[in-house]
Amino acid sequence: xxxxxxxxxxxxxxxxxxxxxxxxxxxxxxxxxxxxxxxxxxxxxxxxxxxxxxxxxxxxxxxxxxxxxxxxxxxxxxxxxxxxxxxxxxxxxxxxxxxxxxxxxxxxxxxxxxxxxxxxxxxxxxxxxxxxxxxxxxxxxxxxxxxxxxxxxxxxxxxxxxxxxxxxxxx
Numbered sequence: 001x002x003x004x005x006x007x008x009x010x011x012x013x014x015x016x017x018x019x020x021x022x023x024x025x026x027x028x029x030x031x032x033x034x035x036x037x038x039x040x041x042x043x044x045x046x047x048x049x050x051x052x053x054x055x056x057x058x059x060x061x062x063x064x065x066x067x068x069x070x071x072x073x074x075x076x077x078x079x080x081x082x083x084x085x086x087x088x089x090x091x092x093x094x095x096x097x098x099x100x101x102x103x104x105x106x107x108x109x110x111x112x113x114x115x116x117x118x119x120x121x122x123x124x125x126x127x128x129x130x131x132x133x134x135x136x137x138x139x140x141x142x143x144x145x146x147x148x149x150x151x152x153x154x155x156x157x158x159x160x161x162x163x164x165x166x167x168x169x170x171x
Contacts, residue, residue, distance in 0.1 A: 001121045005112035005143070010068075011101040014075060016110055019065035025051050028067065031074040035093035040128060054079070054090075066110055068094075068103050078107040080115070080123075087115040089125035092135075099133065108142040 010016065019028065029050050036042050054060070064080035064087070076094035080087050089111065094103050115123055123144070129136045136146075 001112065001116050001123070001143075004116050005109050007113070008106035008109040009102060010106050011098070011103055013070050014068050014098075014103060014106075015070075016107070017067055017069060019062045019067060019077075019079075021055065021062050024067065025055065027074050028065075028077055028079075031077060031095055032091060032093045035076070035095050038132070040130065059083070064111070064114065066107055066114075068098070068107055070098065076103050076107060078111050080111055082120070083124075085120060086122040086124060087111065087120050089123060092125075094133075104135075104138050105142055108138070112142070 008016070026047065029045070029047050033044060037044070055062075059081045061080075061082065064082070066078045066080075067074055068076040074095070075098035077091065078089060078093075079091040080089055082088070089108075092104060092107060094107075112123060124147070125139070125144070127135050127139060129149075
């Protein structure tokens with residue numbers, strides 16, 4: 001980022017706040033699981049595993065976890081970490097009921113502005129370019145561009161049965 005990112009434009013009824021450790025873990029976990037349940041290859045996390053992996057790590061900084069709330073509901077969230085003087089967007093999740101309203105872009109701009117104020121000029125992430133929510137287009141609208149591309153190939157095999165080998169008596 002060579003200049004300050006734009007101010008976020010929040011959808012009506014949406015407020016942003018930071019994650020509160022000891023209070024928000026379960027609600028954030030549930031919101032993220034719901035947002036990603038239809039994502040290619042998604043395997044549901046167990047809450048305790050998620051909490052440990054996400055919040056009990058050396059680089060966990062709750063001031064870089066942003067929650068978009070609609071009343072008492074978490075509409076979406078953006079969870080960032082610091083990696084070698086750059087921001088890393090680990091999770092951007094918007095629940096279905098709040099999609100297509102600009103919430104993802106607002107969360108990105110909010111995070112970018114926070115990181116910019118911390119003198120971090122680079123923000124990275126990984127994305128599934130085939131994501132059905134249009135995530136790649138969203139990141140491009142936010143000013144990001146692809147630095148690397150990896151292609152995954154998949155072949156679905158038919159379900160089968162283990163062969164049963166029967167030996168004739170005396171063989």
